[in-house]
Each structure stands twice: as C-alpha cells, then as structure tokens.
Amino acid sequence: MSIEGRSAAVKLEAVTKKFGAVAAVDTVDLLIEPGTLVTLLGPSGCGKTTTLRMIAGLEAPSSGRVVIGGKDVTLLPPNERDVSMVFQSYALFPHMTVMENVSYGLRESELSRDAQKAKAREGLALVGLAGYDERLPSELSGGQQQRVAVARALVLEPQVLLFDEPLSNLDAKLRRKMREDIREIQLKLGLTAVYVTHDQEEALAVSDKIVVMNKGRIAQQGTPADLYERPADAFVADFIGSANLVPAEIVARDQTGVTVALGLTKLVLRNTGITGDKVFLVIRPSGVTLDGETGKTGTLPAKVARATYLGSHWEYTLEAAGQPIFVTQPVGKRFAAGAHVQMELDTSQLALVARP
Structure with missing residues (x-):
C-alpha cells in the first residue's frame, strides 16, 4: 500500500x-x-x-x-x-x-x-x-x-x-x-x-x-x-520582504533605462514600462552597502539613527533622503549611532513602483 x-x-x-x-x-x-x-x-x-x-x-x-x-x-x-x-x-x-x-x-x-x-x-x-x-x-x-x-x-x-x-x-x-x-x-x-x-x-x-x-x-x-x-505596486513591494519605499522622480527615459533622481543622487535603472514621473524607489535592506568614507560619487549620504547587533548581521536605521531607511549589513560593517555614512545602492536589487 x-x-x-x-x-x-x-x-x-x-x-x-x-x-x-x-x-x-x-x-x-x-x-x-x-x-x-x-x-x-x-x-x-x-x-x-x-x-x-x-x-x-x-x-x-x-x-x-x-x-x-x-x-x-x-x-x-x-x-x-x-x-x-x-x-x-x-x-x-x-x-x-x-x-x-x-x-x-x-x-x-x-x-x-x-x-x-x-x-x-x-x-x-x-x-x-x-x-x-x-x-x-x-x-x-x-x-x-x-x-x-x-x-x-x-x-x-x-x-x-x-x-x-x-x-x-x-x-x-x-x-x-x-x-x-x-x-x-x-x-x-x-x-x-x-x-x-x-x-x-x-x-x-x-x-x-x-x-x-x-x-x-x-x-x-x-x-x-x-x-x-518586480512588485506591481507599493502594497506588494512593502508586503513581500522588507522594503523601504523612498519617494523619487524619473527625470529621463529611453528604451532601455530610466534615470531616477533621489535627492542629489541620480540612478539609472532598467525601464519596466512604468508610467508617470513620481515614483517610489523600492530599496531592499540587503541591497545597500554602507561606507564610512564621505564624498563618494554615486552614493547617498546618510546618518545612522540606530544600530542593532543580531549576531549574524547588523541592522541599521538610517536618516537619508528625508526619511528613515532600514538596512542590514555584515557583522564587519560596524557603525555607531550618529555616524555619517554613504549608501551605495545595488541597482540590480532596486525596483520602481508608482507613487499615488
């Protein structure tokens, strides 16, 4: 049987x-x-x-x-x-x-x-x-x-x-x-x-x-x-895995990519056919690398608001682009609360969804 x-x-x-x-x-x-x-x-x-x-x-x-x-x-x-x-x-x-x-x-x-x-x-x-x-x-x-x-x-x-x-x-x-x-x-x-x-x-x-x-x-x-x-909207992006929804604006388009302005930083992402210029940039916590060196090009300046040690990794709450952003980092990436850092964004882990 x-x-x-x-x-x-x-x-x-x-x-x-x-x-x-x-x-x-x-x-x-x-x-x-x-x-x-x-x-x-x-x-x-x-x-x-x-x-x-x-x-x-x-x-x-x-x-x-x-x-x-x-x-x-x-x-x-x-x-x-x-x-x-x-x-x-x-x-x-x-x-x-x-x-x-x-x-x-x-x-x-x-x-x-x-x-x-x-x-x-x-x-x-x-x-x-x-x-x-x-x-x-x-x-x-x-x-x-x-x-x-x-x-x-x-x-x-x-x-x-x-x-x-x-x-x-x-x-x-x-x-x-x-x-x-x-x-x-x-x-x-x-x-x-x-x-x-x-x-x-x-x-x-x-x-x-x-x-x-x-x-x-x-x-x-x-x-x-x-x-x-490739979340379809802000609800899905926020619900599937942790995500930071950061207001941004599309400033240029062509057939292959879109240029997104986030404060003074500009990022080129793949063109997914999104309409409208006002968007949310979906930043996954694992898609960010923090660096203590200031003034690097192509990065976003941020300040560490909170640092939490969890054994296998660090969790940081940053102040950047006018709002809190949550990221995770390897144990070797240690920054104290109040430190000024640079956020290097992995464009392969970024997504765009429409902003109401």
Missing part, C-alpha cells in the same frame, strides 16, 4: 464571497497548476483564508465557480471534493492515539482494518513519526502534533492538500524545519497544495507561486522572485 499524489488543477472563476454587504473575496480568478504549491499571502482580513475555505467546501461562494480536476465542485460538500485540510489548530482528537487519529479518515473506506493501519504507519513514516503509534497527542510536542495532522491528511491521498496557517503555533526554529519538511513531502509526492500564511519569509521559502491578496482581491501573483524583484 503506497501513498501517491493524485494531483489536480484548481481553478477559481470570478469567485466572490460576501458576508452581508461586505465582499471578503471579490471576483477572484486563479489557476493552480497540478503538482504545484501555491501560497495565498496577505494581511489579516485580505480574504486568503476565506478563499481557502471555498476551495475546501467549508464556505459557499456568493457567485463564481470552483473547479477541481476539471470538475465543478462549487455546490459539493467537503467530503465529495477529494481534498484534505491541515488546520492551524491541528484538530487532533485528544482521547485517540496517534494511530487512531491518522487512520480516522480511512474508517469509511473499503480498506480492511489491517490495511488502514498499514497506510497510517506509512503516513507516519513519511512525516518522521514511525513508532509513535500508541502515543496520545498530549504526549507530543507542537511540531509532532503538526506532523500527525499532515499524516492524517496525506493518507487520504487527496487530489488537493490545503494548509491553513499550519506553522503559526510553532516557535521560529521549528517553523523553519516544518516548512522544509512540508515542501519536501509535497515535491516527493507531486501534490497540488494550497498554503495560506501571513508570513512573507515562509511564503518565499515554500512556494512555486505566491498570490498576494489585498482587500479581497489579488494584488499580484507570480514566482517568489517575480514578486520580490
């Missing part, structure tokens, strides 16, 4: 969900390719969890269609959709053993009791919990409980696996390990997975595609690199 991914495409067609007069999800069109992990990312109240629940069948769309594996499932209940969901709260039965929890969903299958146990053991082995059959959830750590929840979902061999903020109850170090494990299992089994999180780093780490949502709509979708390097 083997657990194999039976991945299917998920398609949302003009899906809207209203609660009274409020549209929690507003005319969302989305295609999730088979065998990919797609993350719905955004702040609280953006509609990401409601979208996931409509895929699961836990919420009914007010309008639009949900299609899984080419089949319209809009009106079908959860148990007829061939999807499994891993919840934020794990939702384990406290009085049942690990084996009983994992095999619970197989009770209505045509498998014999022995076959159900064999499949459950295979699921536990897949998540690194072989030999934990007889333990109760209370005897497990938070990370182990999450693994049990993943195993319980996997043994059902769903066409689509859904994750609702699965790591939010874990500490930072364990979150990193669990996200790597979830991604490894998803790739190994070729599963179609839809993953909801508000954690940008988590989304960047696990996703084939990220869908950034804002106020019930899709603000932008693409690969992690697309969204990080």
Whole structure:
C-alpha cells in the first residue's frame, strides 16, 4: 500500500464571497497548476483564508465557480471534493492515539482494518513519526502534533492538500524545519497544495507561486522572485520582504533605462514600462552597502539613527533622503549611532513602483 499524489488543477472563476454587504473575496480568478504549491499571502482580513475555505467546501461562494480536476465542485460538500485540510489548530482528537487519529479518515473506506493501519504507519513514516503509534497527542510536542495532522491528511491521498496557517503555533526554529519538511513531502509526492500564511519569509521559502491578496482581491501573483524583484505596486513591494519605499522622480527615459533622481543622487535603472514621473524607489535592506568614507560619487549620504547587533548581521536605521531607511549589513560593517555614512545602492536589487 503506497501513498501517491493524485494531483489536480484548481481553478477559481470570478469567485466572490460576501458576508452581508461586505465582499471578503471579490471576483477572484486563479489557476493552480497540478503538482504545484501555491501560497495565498496577505494581511489579516485580505480574504486568503476565506478563499481557502471555498476551495475546501467549508464556505459557499456568493457567485463564481470552483473547479477541481476539471470538475465543478462549487455546490459539493467537503467530503465529495477529494481534498484534505491541515488546520492551524491541528484538530487532533485528544482521547485517540496517534494511530487512531491518522487512520480516522480511512474508517469509511473499503480498506480492511489491517490495511488502514498499514497506510497510517506509512503516513507516519513519511512525516518522521514511525513508532509513535500508541502515543496520545498530549504526549507530543507542537511540531509532532503538526506532523500527525499532515499524516492524517496525506493518507487520504487527496487530489488537493490545503494548509491553513499550519506553522503559526510553532516557535521560529521549528517553523523553519516544518516548512522544509512540508515542501519536501509535497515535491516527493507531486501534490497540488494550497498554503495560506501571513508570513512573507515562509511564503518565499515554500512556494512555486505566491498570490498576494489585498482587500479581497489579488494584488499580484507570480514566482517568489517575480514578486520580490518586480512588485506591481507599493502594497506588494512593502508586503513581500522588507522594503523601504523612498519617494523619487524619473527625470529621463529611453528604451532601455530610466534615470531616477533621489535627492542629489541620480540612478539609472532598467525601464519596466512604468508610467508617470513620481515614483517610489523600492530599496531592499540587503541591497545597500554602507561606507564610512564621505564624498563618494554615486552614493547617498546618510546618518545612522540606530544600530542593532543580531549576531549574524547588523541592522541599521538610517536618516537619508528625508526619511528613515532600514538596512542590514555584515557583522564587519560596524557603525555607531550618529555616524555619517554613504549608501551605495545595488541597482540590480532596486525596483520602481508608482507613487499615488
């Protein structure tokens, strides 16, 4: 008996969900390719969890269609959709053993009791919990409980696996390990997975595609690199990774590049087709090199307002171009608060978005 991914495409067609007069999800069109992990990312109240629940069948769309594996499932209940969901709260039965929890969903299958146990053991082995059959959830750590929840979902061999903020109850170090494990299992089994999180780093780490949502709509979708390097607007730039949005102005254009004025400093960036001259220059914290030498050409003068040592690197808040700018530097780049420095900007890590 083997657990194999039976991945299917998920398609949302003009899906809207209203609660009274409020549209929690507003005319969302989305295609999730088979065998990919797609993350719905955004702040609280953006509609990401409601979208996931409509895929699961836990919420009914007010309008639009949900299609899984080419089949319209809009009106079908959860148990007829061939999807499994891993919840934020794990939702384990406290009085049942690990084996009983994992095999619970197989009770209505045509498998014999022995076959159900064999499949459950295979699921536990897949998540690194072989030999934990007889333990109760209370005897497990938070990370182990999450693994049990993943195993319980996997043994059902769903066409689509859904994750609702699965790591939010874990500490930072364990979150990193669990996200790597979830991604490894998803790739190994070729599963179609839809993953909801508000954690940008988590989304960047696990996703084939990220869908950034804002106020019930899709603000932008693409690969992690697309969204990080080429944000569509100020909201996406600010939400995907840390970013400084610095007001600037385009003073010249040609087919290949644009010249941007930032105070007395001018930068030449690639022409992305942005219209209008008033823009935000998106400066990533890692895209800046600080130098204590003053008067260097092509750099931006700044003053260190705050210096924070974090072991592996320094974090600096600078005063530059009339506003605070947050940057990170290697441990060897040490400057005291109040120091005057020069910011050398890596143009390959800069982006431009329209300024309202």
